[in-house]
Amino acid sequence: MASENEMLRSLVRDALREALNGANGATEIVKALAVESKPAQLVEVVSLNNDSDLKSLVNRVLDLAADPQTLAALREGTIVFQLSQQSSNHSASDSNATRIEKGAVTESTIRKAAESGSTLILGRKVVVTSLARDKAREMGVAIIRENQQENQKGSVMR
Amino acid sequence: MSSNALGLIETKGYVAAVAAADAMVKAANVTIVAREEVGDGLVTVVIVGDVGAVKAATDAGAEAVNQVGELVSQHVIPRPHLELSKFFKVGESA
Structure with a gap:
């Protein structure tokens, strides 16, 4: 699809x-x-x-x-x-990317993003649920994480 | 009930944990096996069930926490090793 x-x-x-x-x-x-x-x-x-x-x-x-x-x-x-x-x-750059600063990315978030064909840009503290990650892979929604190299809370986010 | 997956949701705040636990058991066929409090308001709820059910449950739990409080982390372990239950209070997974 x-x-x-x-x-x-x-x-x-x-x-x-x-x-x-x-x-x-x-x-x-x-x-x-x-x-x-x-x-x-x-x-x-x-x-x-x-x-x-x-x-x-x-x-x-x-x-x-x-x-x-x-x-x-x-x-x-x-x-x-x-x-x-x-x-x-x-x-290319602005309207196709949804920015999420905090909270959780769940399956419904991914579904909405897939409908609007947008890419997700996640802040440091955002948690992506396992189901959401599967769904994103399945529906081809790109998830970009910001500041990946900041390691203070990096391990918590995975 | 075959329980071959482990789901964990860690929240900041007790209320968020209760909301998560409630959403999880309502969303799918899973059982709550532990509640861990490590201090500083961090509460973890541990569930077991089938992989699909656990994934769906943690997703619903995360959604609920999003409304109420702060989600610190969530994780799903399919078929956790038996060794795990020896040292972590995460319930047996056999």
Whole structure:
């Protein structure tokens, strides 16, 4: 399930990258052909912060592909997608990580994190239950511990 | 009852320990075998049961402690060695 999501995500990422590269090329072509009054390029700005954003993008692409005319436009690069700048900058580092400073990480915490596709960053005093660790491995939720080398309470946390 | 796993939850504070113990025995088919107090408010509750049950129970216990007090540590030992019960009051695991 998680790996499927990951695959889908990377697929769309690749497709987007191609589309964006194509877009740059296409802009030049459009500029070059401007004298011949070609139809203007249609740019759609998308932001990819979470799974639902991704889903809506996929749906949008499917909708466009359903109509042969827009499909052709999509292929030619007349319709292009552009990642919204601020979202693409933040998605990797900030919004995909949940920070837990204290308390316990239980199975339900992991399940929530898996649903939102986020990574867990744990403070020094956070305890991860055995079941939560199993679940995290199973669902592919990454757990990152901060200050691992501080050994005063390090042994307590394991 | 086959008890082939040992579960331990250490809390800071007696109330948290009681909450943990209650949540654990309610969550799964486990038995409380010991309560250890080492001072400084640290209380450990020891349970035995099947591995799956013990894991589920300690998870529920940790969740309960999270609401009430402070969880210091938790651990699950599947099939603890017999030697353990000679020196630790963690109950026999046969």
